Amino acid sequence: MRNNKLYLVISSLFFSFAAFANEAAAQVDPDAQQTLFMKFIRAITFTSDGNIPDFFIFLGRHHPLILHLPVGLLAVIAFLEIFSWWRKVEIYDEAMYILCWLAALTSVGATFFGILLALPGGYNPELLSRHGWLGMAVAVAAIIALYLKHHYRKDKVMAKRHRFRVAIFVACVIMGFAGHDGGSLTHGTEYLFEYAPDPLRKMTGREAKKVKKLDEDSKKPRKLPYFEAKVLPIFEAKCVSCHGDEKMKGKLKLNNILGIMRRYDKIITPGHADDSELYALLVTDDLEEIMPPEGNQALTADEIKIIENWINAGASFSDVELKPMASPSPVKEAEVKAEEKQEAEKAPIDLANMTVDQRFVHEKIIPFFEAKCTKCHGEEKDKGDVRLHTVEVIKATFEDELIVPGNPEDSWLYDSLITDDEDSLMPPPKEKNPATKEEIAMIKKWIADGAKGLD
Known part of the structure; x- marks a missing residue:
């Protein structure tokens, strides 16, 4: 009888907590896509609002x-x-x-x-x-x-x-x-079995370790962008155990360009390594702040110098070789912008001779960007090397997972509109100009349909 009472109490508590979690989860934005576990623990700790x-x-x-x-x-x-x-x-x-x-x-x-x-x-x-x-x-x-x-x-x-x-x-x-x-x-999920013998890997449902073979194509010299050839391998070797897909300390991912772009303006000041948090944390004397943390494999002096040089040269993801950043005078920079503006004014948009997809981009997509995005990603400012004020500049940055035609979930553009990370949400909450559900649905459908109309 006592055992039955115990089971009854445990069952009652479980269902009470489950009902409480569901009720609290209903108050959360349905687009947040939290797991049941996250809904549950945020409900029982009264933090369902994210605070x-x-x-x-x-x-x-x-x-x-x-x-x-x-x-x-x-x-x-x-x-x-x-x-x-x-x-x-x-x-x-x-x-x-x-x-x-x-x-x-x-x-x-x-x-x-x-x-x-x-x-x-x-x-x-x-x-x-x-x-x-x-x-x-x-x-x-x-x-x-x-x-x-x-x-x-x-x-x-x-x-x-x-x-x-x-x-x-x-x-x-x-x-x-x-x-x-x-x-x-x-x-990381593969930490235990990464170097396991092949029989054990097969027993756990993993593929045998692949033997690298040099084919004819791999023998041909191929120039990678400086970031991929020099900087990214350092991040993969020393940083992604804490800043990768499995774990994102400080909401920072360093395992690919998209992850870095989401925090780019927070951690990198192009042309100024000393002012960049990413570099400062590598050379600080504060043992509680230094990265990688004490006890992990530290970066060598040469690796730190590579990252310093990359940032000082502009922190570009596409340059094959490092190029010193030009420092145009304010007068010259103003002249260049004035010329670009004049060129834009000289070329009126002719919607009549456009395809349906092209007109949709000019009539719907570009106005959305102008209203919600170009303050930070436009002619005057290009946070994260992203500009969205004209079709031409969108095509120029149509890479690095900014837009993945046919797959909005993998596109930084769509992800930044729906993320529950306030530091990555676009437009930023402080602007008090959020994208509406209709606008988000429009961007999602446009990308899902192939992001057509930019040709």
């Missing part, structure tokens, strides 16, 4: 410190129970009971701090969701094991001892999967 107190973030960063306690305690309890069963000896019961209490309490604590750590996001959503649910399951299993141990101590019925053992071993198995996902969140 996360700094104190929560501070507490959450204690998760790596706390989580090792239940891991060790549950492993010790399981080992002692195996030893007791194998050698037919009775382990000191009071000590085991204390260990079970500690395991349950620290499991709940690790889950609590883990929830707070996950609130700001910045991790692979699916992986984070699985890790979170498994972590909660470990805490539940530890509590159930404590409950069963408590009842076994009263009457020493062996059946209850077996139930306790099952609960402990289930907790350890779940803990193993949760720990693997936690490691993947920190180091």
Whole structure:
């Protein structure tokens, strides 16, 4: 009867929390596309509006410190129970009971701090969701094991001892999967199996390691842009474990051009490495701020110099060789802009001789950009090397995943309109000029249909 009451209480709590999460999630923008886990934890912490107190973030960063306690305690309890069963000896019961209490309490604590750590996001959503649910399951299993141990101590019925053992071993198995996902969140999903032997890779559903073969085409000299040839390999080797697809510390991705462009104006001042946060964090003397953090493989002096030279030369993604940035006088720059404006005024747009797609771009797409985007991405300013004020400049930047014809989800242009990251959202919230749902739907359909009309 008591067991039935326990199961009833646990079920009631679960469904109450689920209903609470759904109700709170309904208040969130449906375009945010949060996982159920994120909706749930933001509901129970009353942060569904996206405003996360700094104190929560501070507490959450204690998760790596706390989580090792239940891991060790549950492993010790399981080992002692195996030893007791194998050698037919009775382990000191009071000590085991204390260990079970500690395991349950620290499991709940690790889950609590883990929830707070996950609130700001910045991790692979699916992986984070699985890790979170498994972590909660470990805490539940530890509590159930404590409950069963408590009842076994009263009457020493062996059946209850077996139930306790099952609960402990289930907790350890779940803990193993949760720990693997936690490691993947920190180091990347392939960290464990990257250098595994081929038989083990095949057993886990992975392909055998590919042997690099030099074909005729690869022997031909091919000039890559300076960024791809020199700078990107440094980021991939030293930075993407914390700033990549699996983990985005500071909401920064350095594994591709698109990820850098989303934070470009925040971390890079073209032509001035000393004023760029990206470079400053590589050379700072502050051990708490330096990147990569202490304990990770540091950049060499030559690698830092490559990044410095790239920024000082303009931080371009397309130049094959570094070219010193020209510093035109204000008078000369004004003259050039005046000439460009005159040229634009001399060439009136003839809509009558355009195709349907071309007219759509001039009548719908360009006016949208002028109203929402060209303040930062236009003739006067080109944040992230992106300009959207004419068809010609859009075609000139029709690369680096700005627009991926047929695939709006992979297009930076569309993603920047719907992201829930306020630092990346376009237009910026401070402008108080958001894109409407109709305008976002128009851009999505235009890209999905092939982004036609720019020819």
